[in-house]
Each structure stands twice: as C-alpha cells, then as structure tokens.
Amino acid sequence: MKAIGYRQAGPLDRDDALVDIEIEQPVPEGRDLLVEVAAISVNPVDTKIRRNVSADSGHWKVLGWDAVGRVAAAGPDVTRFKPGDTVFYAGALDRPGANSEFHLVDERIVGHKPASLTDAQAAALPLTAITAWEMLFDRIDIRRPVPGAANAVLIIGGAGGVGSIAIQLVKALTDLTVIATASRPETRAWVESLGSDHVVDHSRPLAAQVAALGIGQPAFVFSTTATDRHEAQIAEMIAPQGRLGLIDDPEAIDVKLFKRKSVSIHWEFMYTRSMFGTQDIGEQGRLLDEVARLLDAGRLRTTLTETLRPINAANLKKAHALLESGRARGKIVLEGFRD
Secondary structure, three states: OEEEEEOOOOOOOOOOOOEEEEOOOOOOOOOEEEEEEEEEEOOHHHHHHHHHOOOOOOOOEOOOOOEEEEEEEEOOOOOOOOOOOEEEEOOOOOOOOOOEOEEEEEHHHEEEOOOOOOHHHHHOOHHHHHHHHHHHHHHOOOOOOOOOOEEEEEEEOOOOHHHHHHHHHHHHHOOOEEEEEOOOHHHHHHHHHOOOOEEEOOOOOHHHHHHHOOOOOEEEEEEOOOHHHHHHHHHHHOOOOOEEEEOOOOOOOOHHHHOOOOOEEEEOOOOHHHHHOOOOOOHHHHHHHHHHHHHHOOOOOOOEEEEEOOOOHHHHHHHHHHHHOOOOOOEEEEEOOOO
C-alpha cells in the first residue's frame, strides 16, 4: 500500500525528509479497525517527531495522527463499528501513523464521522478536539467556577488548531467569556469569527491588555503555545485559585510564580489514555461522537483552512513547512491518495 515515511530524523530541507513509499498492508486483530484512509490533517506533533525521532533500523517511520476513512475490516473483538462505517480519529502515538492508504486503530479511540462534513472538513478535527475537550473539561474543569474570579478563560494561541476548536467548545457548552490571543489581522479576524468575545495581542504584554477589558481576573488560562514566554504575565493576570492548563513543551516553567495565588497547573497530552491503556480509554471515542453531534447540529464548525490534494510526500512537505513557519491558521488537510 502507499504511504509516506522517512528513516532519519532531521530538518525538512533534506530530500529524504519525507518520501513516498510502499509498505505491507496491516491486518486487524483484537479491537482494531482497519481503516481505508480518505483524508489526514497535520499537527505540530508530526513536525516535532520528524525532526527528532528516527525510524528503527531497517524500517520506515510513518507519521500522521488525524484521519478520516472507511472501515475496511474489523478485528474479532470489535463491537462499536462494522465494515463500511465512516470514522474519524487521532490514533495513538506509539503505533504507526495514518499517512498510509490503510491504517490500524483501536476502536475505543474512534468516533463516527460527522455526517454533515466532508472528509477533509472532518479530518481537521480529531486531535485538536480531543486535546481541547480533555483540557477544558477534564483537566482545568471550566464548569467548576473559581470563587471571586471572572467567569472567563484566556486561550493563548487562539488561531491555532487547538485554540480554534477550544474557543468553539467553550462558547457552545458553557457561559464563560472567551479571551483569545492573536497577533495579526487575519488571525484576529479568525478567532473573532469563531466566537471569541475579546482578542488580545500575544506579541505584547498580556496582563495589562486583559486588565483593560474591565472584566476582572480570568479564572482559567489555556496556553497552547509559548507558555515559558508568557508565564510571568499569566501569573500576574490569573485569578487567585485559578487554573492554568498547557499543552506545549517549554524548556522550563517557574512554578513558584504561581504559589502566591495557589494556582493549579495542569498538563494535557491527548495520547496518555492510548499510551497507557487507561481504564477510561473509551472516553476518547465517546467525546468524538459528542463532537460529531455538535457539528451536525451546527453548534461547532470545522477548523479546516487549507486542503492539499493528493496525499503524497510533496504535499505533506508543504504542510510541514507551513506549520513550522508559525503562521498557520486553523488546520491543513491532505485528501486522497490518488488525484
């Protein structure tokens, strides 16, 4: 089957950074689905792994942790899906990725594709939706108020893939005020179109901008990027007993900044459940089904901003380059293994 992979980790400007390959089609066992992949999207995790993690000797490293496709076959223990079903999911970090014509995935972390969306529109959502949902509702628990704080959440990096769906989830499922950060006219317009109540510029000090809104100190901060650059500003602006969540990989965080206010700090890594086979691993499949329901009801919308066709190494390199530029808005999707 067709796939895109590499052997040696490194920068994107090498000829062998991502190449078109042929590999053996896998066979589903246990609770696995064999999915015929129709569309994939690209996330920062793809570029991080490509730069830093080489393939095992004699093998190919295949990336890709967002996919939409049709169930081609199912393992003997599968109960939620059948061949012919269309699904969307983000997969597992410790298994081969979905940049291939056929892909194996545990049914427990799979959702039914939203019926109202195209394959490309749906492929933009699984990883970011899981990440945002788990952070907002499982980690910082925005449905549980912070006494005396402004009923508000600041989302740092509002125009990125995770920020774009996080804004929508907050607006669709809570009465919180959303403050999003954006530094360019096009990203500012994007987060406003998604429902953000206020927009502040993360290229300038954040605390004074948030204070100038006149709504008080926000109960929650969801930092999707550059947390180490903003940590002092976050500590200044967040309410006492507030909750800070982060998903990026800062070199270091000075947690002592947050002691005086008794701020709790929460990590979100959407692969934790699949990587450790946690008892509640099936929550990811259930939350994807709920996201699909909200999409079909018109309460959420896709975060797709660009589609490349077909799925091949040349187009995947373009997507990686755009992500690495730091100027991506929403999500980039590749569709179809053939023109």
